[in-house]
């Protein structure tokens with residue numbers, strides 16, 4: 189059963205045409221450059237594919253309905269936009285909600301129009317060289333000095349790290365012994381003195397998503413750039429991580445479906461021992477298992493999207509969607525690649541890059557092990 193209505197399908201057709209025309213032809217060049225061209229954000233913004241949930245008064249679509257984000261994720265997976273898609277989805281699905289929910293009126297007026305138009309690219313910086321899964325141990329500090337906060341520290345593996353203009357940075361603003369209450373979110377802007385970016389990191393996949401280290405050395409951030417209340421970062425992160433995790437899980441299922449479709453086409457054409465690869469029992473069984481896994485997973489993901497829209501998606505269900513969707517993506521791209529034989533290992537077929545791109549999905553947004561920790565707390569509660 190579909191969760192989509194006519195508006196979503198019209199949005200899908202229009203994004204598909206746009207992405208085939210404006211994004212897909214540039215993917216090879218972005219993959220080689222290790223970064224997506226900023227102009228793609230502006231084009232996407234101009235066509236209404238960025239900031240759908242941002243109020244119309246600030247140039248957004250004015251519709252808070254995650255099904256539109258889900259449609260974009262499905263199409264990005266189908267077209268295998270890889271890292272380019274990741275940067276844009278991060279901007280739409282993961283960082284924009286922080287700006288919509290926690291900005292003051294003054295901040296909304298200052299930032300939302302640029303976020304909706306694609307002029308201001310966003311990033312979120314939680315992970316540090318010394319800590320990723322254990323978010324409570326972050327060491328980046330922000331110390332109040334008059335009307336400013338002075339930030340020192342470093343972040344790593346930050347998606348859109350090079351392209352971003354606004355970075356939501358998780359900082360320690362209080363005594364570490366106060367635990368979660370001592371963390372806050374500050375928006376650090378391109379060009380602030382003391383804010384430096386490291387090199388664009390080399391990765392095994394998602395090449396066109398720029399991933400970088402960020403360094404903060406006595407960066408003086410105006411108090412007007414604090415996002416929400418001081419000391420509330422953990423509350424905000426916990427709330428927004430549900431949407432981030434669903435986005436990754438949902439993308440995982442869409443990527444698995446895309447891999448299955450490419451593989452079905454390939455095994456019907458390729459022959460061995462005088463027969464199509466599709467005629468071997470192993471091929472049939474592998475495809476049957478994958479199709480079953482995808483079809484059994486999709487209703488759960490759909491249900492999570494509906495719950496998210498209703499404000500009822502629990503951290504445990506979000507974690508389940510991320511755990512299952514990302515693991516499904518990983519094993520499906522691997523099994524499909526096997527059916528391509530040597531051609532699967534070549535970058536000219538979609539399956540090879542999709543396999544490499546998939547590997548990160550069980551790690552970022554919280555590893556599969558951390559998802560199990562969250563789910564087990566719910567199970568044992």
Ligand SMILES: Cc1cc2nc3c(=O)[nH]c(=O)nc-3n(C[C@H](O)[C@H](O)[C@H](O)COP(=O)(O)OP(=O)(O)OC[C@H]3O[C@@H](n4cnc5c(N)ncnc54)[C@H](O)[C@@H]3O)c2cc1C
Nearest residue numbers: 312313314315319320321345346347551552553554555557
């Ligand atoms: C391409 C890419 C993009 C990223 N984008 C961003 C971004 O935009 N913003 C951002 O803030 N971060 C980003 N990250 C960071 C990502 O979220 C972290 O890498 C991830 O959370 C894991 O943290 P870690 O790398 O420090 O691994 P670690 O925390 O060191 O974990 C290492 C291993 O130990 C396991 N482990 C840790 N704790 C436990 C436990 N309690 N129980 C069982 N096992 C455990 C982990 O599951 C993992 O297998 C990105 C990473 C990559 C590679």
